[in-house]
Amino acid sequence: MKALRKANFLLIGIIFMFILAACSGQESNSSASEGNSNSNEEQKNLKDVKIVLNWFPKAQHGGLYAAQENGLFEKKGLKVTIEPGGPQVSSIQMVASGSADFGLAHADQMVIARNQGIELVAVAAAMQGSPQALMFHKGKGINDFDELNGRKVYIQPGITYWDFLKSKYNLNNVQELAYTGQHSNFISDVNSVSQAFVTSEPFFLKKDGVEVETKLISDAGYNPYNIVLYVTKDYLEKNEETVKAFVEAFVEGWYLYKDSYEEINKVIQKNNTDMELESLKFEAEAQKDFVYGGDAAEHGVGYMTEERWATLIKQLYDLGLLEKTFDAKEIFTTKYLPRRESK
Secondary structure, three states: OHHHHHHHHHHHHHHHHHHHHHHHHHHHHHHHHHHHHHHHHHHHHOEEEEEEOOOOOOHHHHHHHHHHHOOHHHHOOEEEEEEOOEOOEOHHHHHHHOOOOEEEEOHHHHHHHHHOOOOEEEEEEEEOOOOEEEEEEOOOOOOOHHHHOOOEEEEOOOOHHHHHHHHHHOOOOOEEEEOOOOOHHHHHOOOOEEEEEOOOHHHHHHHOOOOEEEEEHHHHOOOOOEEEEEEEHHHHHHOHHHHHHHHHHHHHHHHHHHHHHHHHHHHHHHHOOOOOHHHHHHHHHHOHHHHHOOOHHHHOOEOOOHHHHHHHHHHHHHOOOOOOOOOHHHOEOOOOOOOOOOO
8 A cells, every 4th residue: 555655646736846847848949939939039139221332242341341340230220231342333312312211422522512513511531531542563652743744644534633634733644445344454554553542453453473562542632532432411410310220330349340340341241242351451451550540549430520521512513523512510410429549
């Protein structure tokens, strides 16, 4: 009888344990379900926004991808879609038409667009200066731009800085040839000159065994902000909190990219398989002074000044590219930039 009682107690104990386990499992499943529900609810509450790049994904967009990869936009309540640019894509037209909420462009493109009736507002400048340059074979460089006279220059027709250089330095004796993105003609003629970005072409030509020198266009006094984050005036007025959240995540993304660019470059490469990690690394390192130097060193990434915008507006007006000037305060604001002490 005692053995039978022990067996009954043991059986009851086992059944009781199963009941507890089942209840625990139900509670656990309920908690997991509740967690997923909360996660889904958070996703539903994120605001969808789209940004269109000024070109295919490159290191010049590193801060944007760093912000997305590290969840900075989600923390700000945003679900961001990044749309690549390219030769057939105008970020300004897309933003102006409402096909995208945010865009990236160069400051001079924005000024010209505003003169055409497209009211854009710059909210952050990823690059304090322009990496645009002229490229020469090693030992064939120049001290000043008037020395371009008598040489072949491969240049994109209609590029704004070339109009500035021709006007300022009286380049009437330059043989202008259309820049196509291919460098075979430049390589074969050691006295020729080509447009370039110091963050790009020198790397590729060195891989081909061609040593080059560069001279920044900014040395001539033409130095618009590059990779400028902007919205339309109308969008800003209706979505101030969204703009503020986006700008804060964008800027913080650039600080993250500074120390983790090799990891973020892998993400960029997935979005632009034509880029090699080696070239992305060169670009990231070559652009550091443009992103983190200048006024950004004191005031933080993205900073802009009224003086710089006003100078650009006047330069474009003097070139005849604007019908009339306007107040620089109309085209930019630093209101949404996070304040950060210099490091």
